Amino acid sequence: MTVSLIAALDRNRVIGSRSGGLPWRLPRDGKHFRRCTAGKPVVVGRRTFEEMRGWFGDRLPIVLTRNRDYVASDGAQTAPGIPEAIAVARASGSDELWVCGGGEVYAAALPYADRLVLTLIDAEVPGDVFFPPYAGDPAWVETGCVFYPADEEQAWPFRIVTLERDGGEPSTGGDR
Numbered sequence: 001m002t003v004s005l006i007a008a009l010d011r012n013r014v015i016g017s018r019s020g021g022l023p024w025r026l027p028r029d030g031k032h033f034r035r036c037t038a039g040k041p042v043v044v045g046r047r048t049f050e051e052m053r054g055w056f057g058d059r060l061p062i063v064l065t066r067n068r069d070y071v072a073s074d075g076a077q078t079a080p081g082i083p084e085a086i087a088v089a090r091a092s093g094s095d096e097l098w099v100c101g102g103g104e105v106y107a108a109a110l111p112y113a114d115r116l117v118l119t120l121i122d123a124e125v126p127g128d129v130f131f132p133p134y135a136g137d138p139a140w141v142e143t144g145c146v147f148y149p150a151d152e153e154q155a156w157p158f159r160i161v162t163l164e165r166d167g168g169e170p171s172t173g174g175d176r
Contacts, residue, residue: 001090003112005099008119008158009130014127015103020051023125027153030158036117037098041089043082045105046070062088063096064089064105082109107132116140116163123156134163141166 008022008029009015016022041060044052049063053074059077062085074077079085082099089097099109110132118131134140144162148154 001086001094001169002096002114003086003099003109004036004115004117005106005109005113006033006117007101007106008121008123009131010123010125010127012124013131013133014125014129015101015106015131016129017127018129020047023127024121024123024155026119026121026156026158028148029119029154029158029160032102032119033100037100041085041092041094041097043079043085043089043097043099043109045102045107046106048100048102048105049076059098060089060092064108082112086112101133103129114165116161118161118163119155119158120161120162121158139165 007015008024008026010039014023037059039058041062043062046063046065046067050058053148056074061074063070063072063076063078064081064085065078068081069084070078077088079088086097099105099113111128116134139172140163142161143164146160150157
């Protein structure tokens with residue numbers, strides 16, 4: 001099972017705000033996100049799940065929540081932590097699990113991750129939810145990068161960077 005984290009973040013690792021919503025509109029990144037996660041299980045926190053309600057389509061949402069009484073809709077399943085979410089994804093028959101936010105979920109999933117797929121936005125936007133620190137960690141090796149300039153649809157330039165965990169210390173979630 002490959003555990004992949006996918007996120008868009010600004011120069012300061014801002015991914016959003018506690019009040020909800022994304023602080024940008026990047027249609028190319030949205031298409032990239034949908035293409036990567038199509039047909040796969042996706043892990044989201046409860047607040048992110050509720051913001052995205054009705055969006056999941058062919059994706060199996062796995063909602064991370066500490067509330068044992070939480071009832072998810074849209075065919076979603078719940079899990080109290082990342083190991084349990086990985087087990088749900090495995091049981092679905094998938095070979096990959098995509099972690100899609102928010103900040104606490106990314107932080108909990110990072111030790112289990114095999115891959116980071118990050119949209120690095122060349123901007124600083126207001127926000128109080130952050131992607132966890134990862135830069136400078138020698139465990140991560142860049143294996144791909146695509147640049148997109150600002151244009152009539154994209155307010156800011158951005159790069160989509162793929163980082164793979166270097167063979168050194170394996171994640172505890174993947175089946176290498």
